[in-house]
Amino acid sequence: MQLTTYIADLLYRYECVIIPGFGAFLTRYKSAHIDDTSNTFHPPSKIVSFNKQLQANDGLFANYVASAEKCSYETALQQIRSFTAQISRELSEGKTISFKNIGEFSFNEEKSLQFEPLQQQNFSTSAFGLSSFVSQKISREAYRETVEAIEEKTPIHFTPERRKAKPYLKYAAIAVIALSAIGFGSLKLYESQVQKFNYAEREKANSLVENQIQEATFVIENPLPVLSLQVPKHTGLYHIVAGAYRMEANAEKKVSQLREKGYSPLKMEVNRYGLHQVLYASFDDKLEAQRKLYEIQRSENADAWLLIQEIQ
Numbered sequence: 001m002q003l004t005t006y007i008a009d010l011l012y013r014y015e016c017v018i019i020p021g022f023g024a025f026l027t028r029y030k031s032a033h034i035d036d037t038s039n040t041f042h043p044p045s046k047i048v049s050f051n052k053q054l055q056a057n058d059g060l061f062a063n064y065v066a067s068a069e070k071c072s073y074e075t076a077l078q079q080i081r082s083f084t085a086q087i088s089r090e091l092s093e094g095k096t097i098s099f100k101n102i103g104e105f106s107f108n109e110e111k112s113l114q115f116e117p118l119q120q121q122n123f124s125t126s127a128f129g130l131s132s133f134v135s136q137k138i139s140r141e142a143y144r145e146t147v148e149a150i151e152e153k154t155p156i157h158f159t160p161e162r163r164k165a166k167p168y169l170k171y172a173a174i175a176v177i178a179l180s181a182i183g184f185g186s187l188k189l190y191e192s193q194v195q196k197f198n199y200a201e202r203e204k205a206n207s208l209v210e211n212q213i214q215e216a217t218f219v220i221e222n223p224l225p226v227l228s229l230q231v232p233k234h235t236g237l238y239h240i241v242a243g244a245y246r247m248e249a250n251a252e253k254k255v256s257q258l259r260e261k262g263y264s265p266l267k268m269e270v271n272r273y274g275l276h277q278v279l280y281a282s283f284d285d286k287l288e289a290q291r292k293l294y295e296i297q298r299s300e301n302a303d304a305w306l307l308i309q310e311i312q
Helices: 002-011 060-069 073-092 140-153 160-165 168-215 248-260 286-299
Strands: 016-019 023-030 033-035 040-042 045-051 097-099 103-107 113-117 238-245 276-283 305-308
Touching: 002 016, 002 023, 002 060, 002 073, 002 097, 016 060, 045 103, 045 113, 060 073, 060 305, 073 097, 073 103, 238 248, 238 286, 248 276, 276 286, 286 305
Parallel strands: none
Antiparallel strands: 016 023, 023 045, 033 040, 097 103, 103 113, 238 276, 238 305
């Protein structure tokens, strides 16, 4: 099924992918961890789950199918309806439906839909190229015993006769230590005097600057005129959506990016699915909105889609 491949593609980029009339795939981030029982290191991942209650079309999946298949939005919706009707029929016949790289669906004895995610698949882009691996446990006690055994075999011996044979070395070492101590003490005394001098000079400079600031008079002969900004409002029934984000920080980042490109974006209030939608623009005329949507899809964002809704 080609549509299951499109679903897997979207799960890498979004936390919620709704299949109209069937349900929604949800992802949850899981940080890297270590399994103490098997000494297995696991990279960060995204856990996939399924919610049958989320079936309302949000446009994300249909727009992606239309872009990938190079067909109209209505044709993509028809393909999705045929797809969901087929898998619902096969499930009712007792078959197990496998979504490639995602998981399997089946009915239990109570005729309730069950989803079993594929554990080997990781949809977290931050873990690209990483895989789980097993590392043997480090035995610190064994290393300590090895070191103790080496120390017993290679003891350090001092030869008193050699020290007595060259007594001048002892006095030379004492002289070096004494000279070092004197030099170190002199250096510290010099550093202390430099710090005191610098502190006194800095206080004088600060006092002089404060007096000059108090005596200064600032006169602005030609003040700048007051700047009035007219922020365009989003009105109309047809809106071009740049993206839907689970985290509000990501939506704010998208708004800033669109402003830099010259748009007047709008971040809508969180919808009932917990998503923040960011709008390119709004239109009263549907044909005008569709023309602008196709232009945006061709030039910069193939995943942009049209939302038909009244906003406050």
